[in-house]
Amino acid sequence: MSLIATLKTALKRVLRPEPKPLTDFEYRTLPWIDKKEADIDAFIRQYGRKNDFPYDLREKLQFWKENGYVILEKAIPDSWLDMLWSEVEEVFTNNDKYAIKIQVDLPEYTGRSVQIAKDLPQNVINGQYIKVIDFHNSSVAAKKIMLHKSIASFLEAVFGDRVIAMQSLFFKYGSQQATHQDFAYVVSENPSHLAAAWIAMEDIHIDSGPLFYYPGSHTNQKFNFGNGIFFNGQSARDPNDFARFIEANCTALGQQRKTLLIKKGDVLLWHAALAHGGDAINNPALTRKSFVCHYSSQNAYRHHRQKPDEEPVRHTYNGADVFAHPFLKDHEDLFKGGEDL
Numbered sequence: 001m002s003l004i005a006t007l008k009t010a011l012k013r014v015l016r017p018e019p020k021p022l023t024d025f026e027y028r029t030l031p032w033i034d035k036k037e038a039d040i041d042a043f044i045r046q047y048g049r050k051n052d053f054p055y056d057l058r059e060k061l062q063f064w065k066e067n068g069y070v071i072l073e074k075a076i077p078d079s080w081l082d083m084l085w086s087e088v089e090e091v092f093t094n095n096d097k098y099a100i101k102i103q104v105d106l107p108e109y110t111g112r113s114v115q116i117a118k119d120l121p122q123n124v125i126n127g128q129y130i131k132v133i134d135f136h137n138s139s140v141a142a143k144k145i146m147l148h149k150s151i152a153s154f155l156e157a158v159f160g161d162r163v164i165a166m167q168s169l170f171f172k173y174g175s176q177q178a179t180h181q182d183f184a185y186v187v188s189e190n191p192s193h194l195a196a197a198w199i200a201m202e203d204i205h206i207d208s209g210p211l212f213y214y215p216g217s218h219t220n221q222k223f224n225f226g227n228g229i230f231f232n233g234q235s236a237r238d239p240n241d242f243a244r245f246i247e248a249n250c251t252a253l254g255q256q257r258k259t260l261l262i263k264k265g266d267v268l269l270w271h272a273a274l275a276h277g278g279d280a281i282n283n284p285a286l287t288r289k290s291f292v293c294h295y296s297s298q299n300a301y302r303h304h305r306q307k308p309d310e311e312p313v314r315h316t317y318n319g320a321d322v323f324a325h326p327f328l329k330d331h332e333d334l335f336k337g338g339e340d341l
């Protein structure tokens, strides 16, 4: 580099220094409910959807603030889940017809873990360590369940803003994923405006590798990957370091690990920073069918993450949106069974 170019680069650094890596959520950007002064009663008085709830909203919001999660029982009708699962099963059975994305977390797929259904052998796509990515783009039923009134109205209250669904995953078997907090992996423009739903597609058996979680862990100190709180290609530390740090913190704070043994149609909603993971599968014959969705808010997720320079096409249900896939246009709503739901 010439002397002039070196001087120009140095000058630029002085005038516009690199932003410091984030080591925590910025307090001023937190959802209202995460702030110290949050007044739940005042929020409910002015919340337009306060009559949408078949339970005491005040109690649930208070529980969320203290524990970082809530469970909504019998939130989604069985018939909706059966319709959706039959579509997912069609992809597993006739995978050669579909270009739907599948994540394969098997050692032999290291470095090429995102595949498309038609490229996978039957024994792989029907086995463990498989996640169907963003199936909601291909299915009306998945969109309607992802943005079901029970989920959209509660998360709208939590964010104090319109809900935008960001991404989704289907699991047929337990994930056996190490303990983590989602904000490190699912990143919106404002990382604290993130929440997730775990929708049970069947009754969950203790030996099937259920989800586990640590109530109260959403306010614990954040892990630093060496380049801040997000895991990416520049991180010096890895998901195993992340898991060890989180578990040590939870143990030190006396936070007890809980196992999610919910029934078909029940939904766990959790905070961006709730520590959780997938337990070991003790009986490989058992499925653990679940639909996991991640959400942000209108102010924090304004564009599809794969096409940030374009105004997204929106699908709207129950006052919440999900963006159409910007590239896989021929796959959008390929499965239309949900139109009658």
Ligand SMILES: O=C(O)CCC(=O)C(=O)O
Pocket (backbone or CB within 6 Å): 169, 171, 174, 175, 176, 177, 182, 196, 210, 211, 276, 277, 278, 279, 290, 292
């Ligand atoms: O369902 C599981 O076992 C893990 C799901 C999960 O942790 C996630 O998607 O963030």
